[in-house]
Amino acid sequence: MSVDAGERGERGEREVPPIPRMPFRRYVQQFAMLMALGLIIIITSTLSPNFFTTANILNVARQIALTAILGAGMTVIIISGGIDLSVGGVLALGSAVIANTLIATGNIWLAVLAGIATGALVGLGNGIIIAKLKIQPFIVTLAAMTITRGVVLIYTNAVPISLLKYPDFAFFGQGYVGPIPFPIILMVFSYLLTFLLMRKTKFGRYVFAIGGNETATRIAGVPVDRYKILIYVFSGALVGLTAVMFTSRLLSGSPTIGVGFELTAITMVILGGTSFVGGQGTVWGTLVGAAILGVLANAMNLLNVSAFFQDLSTGVVILIAVIIDKLLRQERV
Amino acid sequence: MGGNEARDSGRHVARRSYRPILGVWANCLFGVCASKPYSANLFAPLCSRLVVSFRQKGTFLFGCSDIDRVSFLLVQKVQALNPTYSLVPVPGPPLTADRKQPALSESIMSIYLPQTDLQQTETPPGFVLEMQNISKSFAGVVAVDQVNLSLRAGECLALIGENGAGKSTLMKILSGVYQKDGGRILVRGVEANITDTRSAHKLGIAIIHQEFNLVEYLTVADNIFLGRESTHSGLLLNHSRAASAAQQVLDKLGAPINARKMIFEITTGEKQLVEIARALSQDASVLVMDEPTASLTKKEIDILFHIIRTLKAQGVGIIYISHRLEEIYDIADRVCVLRNGRNAGETSGKAPIAEIVEMMLGREIGEKFHKQEVPVGETILEVRDLSAGAMLRNINLSVKQGEIVGVFGIAGAGQRELALALFGLHKLLSGQILVNGKPARINSPADAIRNKLGLLTENRKIDGLLLELSILHNITLSYLEGKGAAPAGYISDRKEKAFARSFFDKLSVRASSIQQQVKHLSGGNQQKVVLARALSTRPDVIILNEPTRGVDVGAKVEIYDLMSQMVSEGKGLILISSELPEVLGMSDRVLVMYRGSMVAEIPRSEATQQLLLTYAMGGNLVPGNI
Numbered sequence: 001m002s003v004d005a006g007e008r009g010e011r012g013e014r015e016v017p018p019i020p021r022m023p024f025r026r027y028v029q030q031f032a033m034l035m036a037l038g039l040i041i042i043i044t045s046t047l048s049p050n051f052f053t054t055a056n057i058l059n060v061a062r063q064i065a066l067t068a069i070l071g072a073g074m075t076v077i078i079i080s081g082g083i084d085l086s087v088g089g090v091l092a093l094g095s096a097v098i099a100n101t102l103i104a105t106g107n108i109w110l111a112v113l114a115g116i117a118t119g120a121l122v123g124l125g126n127g128i129i130i131a132k133l134k135i136q137p138f139i140v141t142l143a144a145m146t147i148t149r150g151v152v153l154i155y156t157n158a159v160p161i162s163l164l165k166y167p168d169f170a171f172f173g174q175g176y177v178g179p180i181p182f183p184i185i186l187m188v189f190s191y192l193l194t195f196l197l198m199r200k201t202k203f204g205r206y207v208f209a210i211g212g213n214e215t216a217t218r219i220a221g222v223p224v225d226r227y228k229i230l231i232y233v234f235s236g237a238l239v240g241l242t243a244v245m246f247t248s249r250l251l252s253g254s255p256t257i258g259v260g261f262e263l264t265a266i267t268m269v270i271l272g273g274t275s276f277v278g279g280q281g282t283v284w285g286t287l288v289g290a291a292i293l294g295v296l297a298n299a300m301n302l303l304n305v306s307a308f309f310q311d312l313s314t315g316v317v318i319l320i321a322v323i324i325d326k327l328l329r330q331e332r333v
Numbered sequence: 334m335g336g337n338e339a340r341d342s343g344r345h346v347a348r349r350s351y352r353p354i355l356g357v358w359a360n361c362l363f364g365v366c367a368s369k370p371y372s373a374n375l376f377a378p379l380c381s382r383l384v385v386s387f388r389q390k391g392t393f394l395f396g397c398s399d400i401d402r403v404s405f406l407l408v409q410k411v412q413a414l415n416p417t418y419s420l421v422p423v424p425g426p427p428l429t430a431d432r433k434q435p436a437l438s439e440s441i442m443s444i445y446l447p448q449t450d451l452q453q454t455e456t457p458p459g460f461v462l463e464m465q466n467i468s469k470s471f472a473g474v475v476a477v478d479q480v481n482l483s484l485r486a487g488e489c490l491a492l493i494g495e496n497g498a499g500k501s502t503l504m505k506i507l508s509g510v511y512q513k514d515g516g517r518i519l520v521r522g523v524e525a526n527i528t529d530t531r532s533a534h535k536l537g538i539a540i541i542h543q544e545f546n547l548v549e550y551l552t553v554a555d556n557i558f559l560g561r562e563s564t565h566s567g568l569l570l571n572h573s574r575a576a577s578a579a580q581q582v583l584d585k586l587g588a589p590i591n592a593r594k595m596i597f598e599i600t601t602g603e604k605q606l607v608e609i610a611r612a613l614s615q616d617a618s619v620l621v622m623d624e625p626t627a628s629l630t631k632k633e634i635d636i637l638f639h640i641i642r643t644l645k646a647q648g649v650g651i652i653y654i655s656h657r658l659e660e661i662y663d664i665a666d667r668v669c670v671l672r673n674g675r676n677a678g679e680t681s682g683k684a685p686i687a688e689i690v691e692m693m694l695g696r697e698i699g700e701k702f703h704k705q706e707v708p709v710g711e712t713i714l715e716v717r718d719l720s721a722g723a724m725l726r727n728i729n730l731s732v733k734q735g736e737i738v739g740v741f742g743i744a745g746a747g748q749r750e751l752a753l754a755l756f757g758l759h760k761l762l763s764g765q766i767l768v769n770g771k772p773a774r775i776n777s778p779a780d781a782i783r784n785k786l787g788l789l790t791e792n793r794k795i796d797g798l799l800l801e802l803s804i805l806h807n808i809t810l811s812y813l814e815g816k817g818a819a820p821a822g823y824i825s826d827r828k829e830k831a832f833a834r835s836f837f838d839k840l841s842v843r844a845s846s847i848q849q850q851v852k853h854l855s856g857g858n859q860q861k862v863v864l865a866r867a868l869s870t871r872p873d874v875i876i877l878n879e880p881t882r883g884v885d886v887g888a889k890v891e892i893y894d895l896m897s898q899m900v901s902e903g904k905g906l907i908l909i910s911s912e913l914p915e916v917l918g919m920s921d922r923v924l925v926m927y928r929g930s931m932v933a934e935i936p937r938s939e940a941t942q943q944l945l946l947t948y949a950m951g952g953n954l955v956p957g958n959i
Contacts, residue, residue, distance in 0.1 A: 004839055009492070124666065139534040200826075201819070201822040201824060202814075202819045205813060205824065206813075209806075212799040212801050213795075213796070213798065215796040216796050216810075217797065218758075218800060219756065219758070219796055220778065220810040221779045221811045221816075221870065222779075222810065222811075222813075223777075223779060231384075279801045280801050323702060
């Protein structure tokens with residue numbers, strides 16, 4: 001065995017460092033999804049004149065904004081080598097907590113805070129179990145998904161909590177700043193925040209490091225467990241923020257919303273080219289992924305495609321996307 | 334096997350509580366022995382000495398030295414079941430004198446037939462395997478050059494050589510993992526064409542690797558017959574037949590394992606036996622064992638050796654790769670030594686240690702090392718009686734300023750564990766670590782770094798590098814945790830880059846830019862990046878685990894120069910290495926590790942290759958040496 005290690009090592013030795021060229025294929029790979037998005041937009045706009053209207057564009061953007069924030073948090077988790085399946089459940093729980101807080105206190109900001117805190121707390125629980133007990137994130141968050149769903153049903157008796165008495169609260173999901181729907185602003189804010197965290201802070205660096213090589217990161221003296229927990233808290237907080245938008249948009253605490261949202265979020269991340277193995281990925285890619293999903297849904301609505309076919313075609317698009325991605329990556333290895 | 338009925342009834346009886354009634358007892362003795370030899374300890378209180386074993390063809394041999402106490406009735410009972418069975422007194426190891434029921438593992442040992450009995454089986458003449466002029470090179474690097482190796486049936490051949498001598502390559506050629514470039518292989522006198530692992534299997538060649546090839550969540554029986562499952566008319570799996578067939582194989586081997594246990598339920602030693610059983614169930618006539626005792630306890634080794642002797646008696650040829658001279662002395666008939674991919678010589682298994690070590694080393698002249706004389710200062714790090722994990726026992730070690738302490742050992746002697754334990758990654762069972770004379774609490778790498786320790790890990794790709802990230806980010810990974818590096822978590826690109834740049838330049842990492850991904854760097858430059866990270870926390874003591882592994886000669890010299898530079902700055906180094914010239918060339922003192930303990934401390938002036946290697950192979954434990 002040792003022989004091989006030696007041989008391989010020696011074979012790789014060249015005193016001249018390889019000149020790094022960004023291969024054309026890498027450009028294609030990086031911008032493949034953006035090009036796909038462009039393609040979908042072009043095709044749709046030729047088929048349907050209604051697509052390129054301001055109203056429709058803003059509508060699509062708002063649709064995207066509502067779920068895209070989930071994708072930002074999920075990107076961070078997946079880059080760190082984890083996964084979070086509890087997103088949908090936490091969303092519903094958050095929504096119920098927001099509604100009840102609002103009714104109890106009448107204070108909009110307290111309600112917002114309660115929503116974000118709910119998400120962060122569930123994330124904290126997930127993170128602690130994942131990091132300290134070293135249980136696979138898939139299993140932990142699967143349990144959390146079921147638990148949060150159960151809790152919210154017990155908590156609300158499965159009855160939506162109407163917030164019609166608090167029209168001010170509608171701003172987060174329905175309001176506008178100038179011509180721009182407020183959710184879009186929140187989405188841009190969340191993505192910028194995530195981007196800065198990933199690029200400019202220790203937290204982000206360690207997310208990449210943990211996903212790339214957890215052992216090496218630990219040996220380098222990084223408190224890996226603490227950062228793993230923080231990752232889930234951060235993502236949970238973003239889920240809480242999404243819960244605020246949904247609750248505000250529906251103007252009711254809805255215990256059944258968010259079913260399957262974890263999968264939507266994961267889909268965005270995959271479409272965005274983030275490696276499922278961890279250690280690689282970008283939030284902007286996820287945003288593009290979210291846009292593809294949103295535009296695709298909108299296009300099919302405009303073109304009167306039946307709902308059944310919508311699911312089918314979304315699935316096909318995902319499959320084609322990951323196959324192309326795989327083929328583009330394969331040759332480099 | 335003849336006595337299925339008897340075996341079943343015996344099992345039945347054995348399951349009930351034991352009663353000292355002779356009739357039942359005899360029955361029980363037979364049945365138990367037939368199914369599970371170790372159950373013989375049931376009779377330990379009755380017979381002061383009891384030896385049970387069995388030979389080929391399923392005939393059993395019972396022995397009881399205290400034959401008077403075993404009534405004639407017993408003989409009658411046994412012979413009534415099968416007239417070919419006989420009771421013979423055999424001298425065996427004594428059971429515990431105080432008649433306490435011995436512990437299970439002890440009783441396993443106590444039922445062994447003495448070696449003399451097994452050696453009566455004649456070694457069939459002729460070679461079961463001949464490898465002639467085997468050559469193999471990888472991308473122009475010769476790994477194995479014109480090597481000859483032959484193996485008789487019933488023989489145990491020890492294959493030894495330093496790391497990289499070509500043992501593994503040779504065995505991979507034999508097992509069909511690699512294709513030979515030249516030479517030929519004869520199996521039982523017929524030229525064999527081994528194209529893949531499957532064809533090797535068909536020829537009766539089985540290899541047991543250090544890492545077991547077993548499925549954790551299947552039973553022992555399922556593992557033994559993996560890929561050859563017995564079924565009910567080809568459809569459904571026949572678990573009971575598999576289990577009984579597997580049990581037969583295990584029993585024939587004398588391996589005290591229940592075939593219905595899951596792999597994760599059994600010990601490492603037992604897993605080894607399951608691997609052997611699997612090989613035998615495929616009618617292997619050549620069995621290669623790659624460091625089989627590396628993770629076994631003393632008792633498990635005894636069981637393994639007994640089984641090896643049984644296999645030899647059954648005519649199986651065994652190639653035994655090991656670095657432990659005491660074992661070779663114990664088990665091997667012949668020793669074949671490889672060096673630098675060539676045959677270095679052959680000798681008897683009982684040859685003097687010096688002869689074997691001489692062959693391994695040859696007459697090479699070591700590389701030149703530019704070791705600078707540096708004044709040695711205060712003790713910075715001291716380790717007292719440290720035991721940790723399953724491996725490390727009573728380690729003592731100290732490092733002074735300006736000193737390079739070499740730790741030499743054959744791969745797997747516990748060096749890696751030592752490095753990890755000092756860095757808070759192995760829980761300490763006992764002992765103390767003192768930094769600058771004060772006891773230090775090191776429970777995590779962060780603690781170790783705080784105590785001014787630095788670690789260069791053994792395998793840069795597995796526990797060193799973040800391959801996807803840039804050189805810059807790899808270097809600064811530890812630095813970011815330091816005070817003032819990233820206030821409020823915010824990383825200043827400019828400051829970070831300047832910091833990394835200083836190490837990048839100091840270690841002269843050759844890359845097009847500091848932003849380059851480390852995975853595109855050569856081994857030597859990758860190593861410098863990991864070293865840069867270890868230095869970035871400004872440690873006083875640096876543990877270097879195999880610092881030059883997989884690194885070209887130029888980079889090696891640079892790393893040695895860096896080491897000299899570090900000690901001249903007053904740092905202390907622990908150089909863990911399995912490369913003799915490196916340890917001898919760079920160290921002020923050498924500690925030798927063997928099976929998780931330090932077995933010798935040798936000052937630079939007295940250290941020779943022969944001495945170090947002899948200690949590292951446990952040569953001092955072989956009677957009549959050193």
